[in-house]
Amino acid sequence: MFCSHCGAQMAPDAAFCSVCGKAAGSTSSPVSLDKPSAPGPAPQAPGDIPDGVKGWSWGAFLLNWIWAIGNRSWIGLLSLVPYLGWIVVFWLGFKGREMAWKNKQWDSLEHFNRVQRKWSQWGIGITLAAIVLAILAAMATPALEDYARRTAGETARQDDTPPPADDAAVTARGLIDSNADNLPASLSTVAGLLDRRTNADGSRSLTLGGRVLFSGEDASWQFPLRSFALSGGREAILMARSGDRGNSCETLFFFLLADASGVKPTPMFGTCAPRGSFVQRDDVIEIQLPDVSGNSTIVLRDGVVIKDGQVVGMTGLNDPSR
Incomplete structure (x- = not known):
């Protein structure tokens, strides 16, 4: 016992x-x-923040509205609001971790810290990548601009060089530019001197051998570009009209057909482009002008102007003397 x-x-x-x-x-x-x-330990009341939650959040600060959606902290979307957004971004950095703890179900404090650490890593990584790309772009921009300028210059030089005259029938080839600085003020023709004059009253006129061909406002915009010798002592003088009576068309062209007896104008033609190229084959003159669809071809043959295969007739709108 x-x-x-x-x-x-x-x-x-x-x-x-x-x-x-x-x-x-x-x-x-x-x-x-x-x-x-x-x-x-004493049980925690609902809403209490345990130790290890509070602190600065790089994920909330750097990714702000993206972090807010991922952590159900919808007030963080205010970071998208202009001006106010900067204040919200810093506030998210200070209070983001606490809001995330309250607004999402977490398995444990360790789970919470692991997820928030990943947000911070992504935020820092994306920000550093953006900074590196911005630096590279800033370094590359001057080189790209210089390359663009050099390419544009080479293209312009190529455009200014007439193609080789490999056609045996070609008697002349070159460029026309109504905006060139060295355009002639007068031109000697088989019908006399073609001259642009300023009258005593300040008005302009275009004369041939002293006889007025064009006067008034239109004459201020008409000037010769070059002449083409034709058979039989004839001549075709290419003229330009800039301004085209005040509308938006920059330049139109026409020919003065000259012989010993005088001159006769052709209808005006063109695409409003001030520059182009020409080829002369005996008495046929072909002009290429750029347009919205590529190029337009104007041919002078036997005194008739043909644009893209269609004869251009004289009307009140394309008569250079009106």
Whole structure:
């Protein structure tokens, strides 16, 4: 028999324990030899922020509205608002982690910190990549501009060079430019001197051998470009009219067909482009002018102007003398 209190052996008929003095059969609780356990942490109230949540968030600061959507912190979308957005961005950096903890279900504090660390890594990585790209773009821009200028200059030089005269029938080939600086003020023709004059009253006139061909406002815009020798002592004088009576067309052209008896104008023609090229084959003159569809071809043959295969007739709108 053993004492139920201290565990000492007792005589079978003993009424009391000879060691602790307790009565046999006592129901007193045995002495516990274990140390008392420490009190557990007090339960947190809803909305409390545990230690390890607060702090600066690079993910919220750098990715702002993207971070706000991913962490259900919708107030972070105010970072898209002009002017106010800069204030919200810094506020997200300071308070973003706390808002994310409150607005999303997390498995644990470790899970929360792991996700927020990834947001920060992505934010820093994207920002650094953007800075590097901006620096590279700034370094490359001057080189690209210089390349564009050099390419444009080479193209212009190529345009200014007439194609080689490989056609045996070609008697003349070159460029025409109504905006050139060295255009002639007068031109000697088989019918006399073609001359642009300024009258005493300041008006302009175009004369041939002293006789007025064109006068008034139109004469201020008409001037010769070059002459083409034709068979039989004839001549075709290419004329330009800039301004075209005040409308938006920059330049139109026409010919003065001259012989010993005088001159006769052809209808005006063109695409409003001031520059083009010409080829003369005996008495046929072909002019190429750029237009919206590529090029337009004007041919002078036997005193008739043909544009893209269609004869150009004289009307009140294309008569250079009106």
